[in-house]
Each structure stands twice: as C-alpha cells, then as structure tokens.
Amino acid sequence: MSGRGNERIRVLHAVKTLGLGGTEKVMQLFVRHLAPERFEAAVHSPVDGPRAAQIRAGGAASYVGMGLERALGAFLPEIVHVHRAGWPEPEFLRPLRDYLAAHPATVVVETNVFGRHDPSPSGAVIDCRLFVSDFCAARFERHTGIPARWPDYGVLYNPVDTDFFAAALPQGPPFAAPILGRISRPDPGKWSRLALDILPLLARGVPGLRCRIIGGIPEAEDFVRRHGLEAFVEFLPPVSTDAELAAFYGGLSVLAHANDTGESFGLVIAEAMACGLPVVTHPALGERDNAQLELVEHGVTGLVADTAEQYAQAVGWLLNNPAEARRMGQAGRDKARRLFRAQDIAARLGGMYLDLLARKGRGAA
Structure with a gap:
C-alpha cells in the first residue's frame, strides 16, 4: 500500500x-x-x-x-x-x-x-x-x-447516500397533494426573491396548495404575513439527519430551488432527486454559480424558469400533473444513483x- x-x-x-x-x-x-x-x-x-x-x-x-x-x-x-x-x-x-x-x-x-x-x-x-x-x-x-x-x-x-433514500422512499413521494417544498440554511444568501414572488401566484392558481419551508428567514416570514399566505405556507424547524430529510421530501410533490448566487453543486437538489422529487430552479446571472443547471435538466429531471411568472407556471404545471411530476422525479432518481x-x-x-x-x-x- x-x-x-x-x-x-x-x-x-x-x-x-x-x-x-x-x-x-x-x-x-x-x-x-x-x-x-x-x-x-x-x-x-x-x-x-x-x-x-x-x-x-x-x-x-x-x-x-x-x-x-x-x-x-x-x-x-x-x-x-x-x-x-x-x-x-x-x-x-x-x-x-x-x-x-x-x-x-x-x-x-x-x-x-x-x-x-x-x-x-x-x-x-x-x-x-x-x-x-x-x-x-x-x-x-x-x-x-x-x-x-x-x-x-x-x-x-x-x-449522496442514494441507497438510503431509495430504501426510505422505495416508491418515491406519493404525489397525492399539491405540496411545494423548499429547504436551505436560514441564510439570506441562500434565497432568491423568486421563492417569495411565486407564492401569491400559486395560491391563486393551485387549489389546495401547501408550501413547506425549512430555513425560513425573517424577510420570508414577513412576506407571508403581508400577503395573507399563512394558510398556505408552513415554516418548519431545521433537520439534521437523512431520515428527517427523507420524511420531508417524501411529503412533497415538487422541490422549489431558488438561490440568486446559484450552486457550485447543489446538494439539496441532488438529495431531492435521490428521493424521486422533480425540481424547479432558475439560472443565476453572469458568472455566478450555475451547477444547478447541470443537475436539473429541463423537461427531464425538472424544469428551469427565468421569471417569477414562468417559475410559478412550472411549479403549478407539475403540481397539477402528478404523473409527469413522478416521471421527472424518477428520471432524477436514476440520474442521482448513476452520478452521485x-x-x-x-x-x-x-x-x-x-x-x-x-x-x-x-x-x-
């Protein structure tokens, strides 16, 4: 040796x-x-x-x-x-x-x-x-x-511990309800305004919408209050284990990724893919990190949008088309297992x- x-x-x-x-x-x-x-x-x-x-x-x-x-x-x-x-x-x-x-x-x-x-x-x-x-x-x-x-x-x-996530969610999420999720550290640098601006649009356009957020920041909580979205949005405490992550992802139908600085890799995205979730994301401007586009292939493992309106339409389409959401989620799971x-x-x-x-x-x- x-x-x-x-x-x-x-x-x-x-x-x-x-x-x-x-x-x-x-x-x-x-x-x-x-x-x-x-x-x-x-x-x-x-x-x-x-x-x-x-x-x-x-x-x-x-x-x-x-x-x-x-x-x-x-x-x-x-x-x-x-x-x-x-x-x-x-x-x-x-x-x-x-x-x-x-x-x-x-x-x-x-x-x-x-x-x-x-x-x-x-x-x-x-x-x-x-x-x-x-x-x-x-x-x-x-x-x-x-x-x-x-x-x-x-x-x-x-x-990524894809074997664990596959065992924890062998069938992937149930896609039984229009539940959107977001997870990050509670750090303003991990957020984009898109993550907030889509919420009123979705609340009007998706019957029965629920949104679960881990890593909420004061600006997000204030936005939800000012727009009267408390009935739709739930702020959750942080998680520390893959078992807790699997439980969170398993209760969603779409993961919303929105971060203006972008991702040099995108561990949250990769873990959501490993759980069988489709991901909606957006490009970062200029020479900022953009590896999120390396993970999320538009129309294959999720959707990529540029504006709040496009982003809300992408999320709404996946929430209203659970069969397509499941197909993209499975493609993401296959990619995660193959590459990560x-x-x-x-x-x-x-x-x-x-x-x-x-x-x-x-x-x-």
Whole structure:
C-alpha cells in the first residue's frame, strides 16, 4: 500500500467546522464510505459541531478543538484532504507547509467547493484540486486559462447516500397533494426573491396548495404575513439527519430551488432527486454559480424558469400533473444513483488517492 506492509493508508479530512452545512456533510460521507480495508480516515476541525458525534459513531477518529498542526502530529497522515472554498487562506494552510517539510511524500488534496483560484504561496502545498461540478471546472479554465486536467485538477461530484433514500422512499413521494417544498440554511444568501414572488401566484392558481419551508428567514416570514399566505405556507424547524430529510421530501410533490448566487453543486437538489422529487430552479446571472443547471435538466429531471411568472407556471404545471411530476422525479432518481451514489464517488476518490500517492513515489499494493 504505502511501504508499511498491510497497514492502511491514513487520510485526514480537514474542515473549518463540524456544523450541518453541505461541505461538512460531504466530508462525512467520504469518511464513511472510503474503503476501510485500504484507508484509515480521520477528521480534523478546530471548531466542534453536531457532526462530530455522528463521525465518531461511524468509527472514525476525530481531532476537534485543536490546531491542525497538533492533529497532523497525532495522526501522521499520508494524505490530507482539505475541504474549503478555494481562495487564498494562508493561515489555514500554513501547518501543512510545515508538516510537508518533515513528510515530503504526503499528498494534499483539496475539495474546491466554489471553484476558486489560489495562486498564493500557501496554495502551492496542494497537489490536486477537485472541483465539485463540470461547471466549476469550466469556469475556472475560462477565468484562469489553466487547463483543469489531472493530476493537478479533477472533477468529483459530491456524494449522496442514494441507497438510503431509495430504501426510505422505495416508491418515491406519493404525489397525492399539491405540496411545494423548499429547504436551505436560514441564510439570506441562500434565497432568491423568486421563492417569495411565486407564492401569491400559486395560491391563486393551485387549489389546495401547501408550501413547506425549512430555513425560513425573517424577510420570508414577513412576506407571508403581508400577503395573507399563512394558510398556505408552513415554516418548519431545521433537520439534521437523512431520515428527517427523507420524511420531508417524501411529503412533497415538487422541490422549489431558488438561490440568486446559484450552486457550485447543489446538494439539496441532488438529495431531492435521490428521493424521486422533480425540481424547479432558475439560472443565476453572469458568472455566478450555475451547477444547478447541470443537475436539473429541463423537461427531464425538472424544469428551469427565468421569471417569477414562468417559475410559478412550472411549479403549478407539475403540481397539477402528478404523473409527469413522478416521471421527472424518477428520471432524477436514476440520474442521482448513476452520478452521485456515495459508495461510487468514494471509490473514485480512493482511486485518485492511490494514483496521487504513486506519483509522489509512494507505492500502492
């Protein structure tokens, strides 16, 4: 494997927090699904959070509430996998430079969440940058003129536990009622005005409409009150497990995605697809993130709209045509299983690790 007999290759995943965000969830899925006979995975974060207990329950070591240099010294990884935005962060990466001086054959991999460029000296410690969508890789090439090619760069979709969602919702949602859903962090940056402007239009045009929102913000709650939509819209508390997510998605007929900043991948969209839900989304302007259009194929796995009127018409059409909603939801489930299945993504990542180790002179069994 790595010149140490039958010992497993040690991989340390480094994140800034262990909260419930998508970056941390992706890291957790990698740790859970990396081949345990070949890799020993551990997690470092200077900030504790709810994912720490989940990670330890899965059997992985965690180095929480300490500096990265201390975690590196305790675990002595052969691969360090950093999960970050991608822009220059010298303080975050400095401990890696010092560790590499003593362990020069160590491989450093980055999941570059937003497809950003880091030409700084601290960024030179990274051997391979993985983009989370083809969109991010193509935009990086346009902006930098640097070919996003292996082994310096690669594309690896975020993992989704499609097997769990298939088992939790074997038939998909029932599509028995016109119920629209939305889920995000309660962060204004995760919202678009479209998500609000469609509500009065739908309330007038879809008999029996219900809308369930996780991640509501004060502006949204105020909008619902001012427009007298309390009978149609329900704000729900956050969820933290895939079982809770499956229960939420299983009670919907359409997922409404509306985020003006767009998505570099779109984990919420991918999980809804894995549950068999069609998704309605919209393009982001200019060079903002637009990987939501990579996931949602118009007329296949959902619908894409540009204006509030078009968006409301798309949602209303799906709610009034449950057979078509089910067909698109099944197409989305098939796509998610084919492209995002956690076990397959983790196997690809493991293969990348082994190739990068070999390129640094570390043999693989």
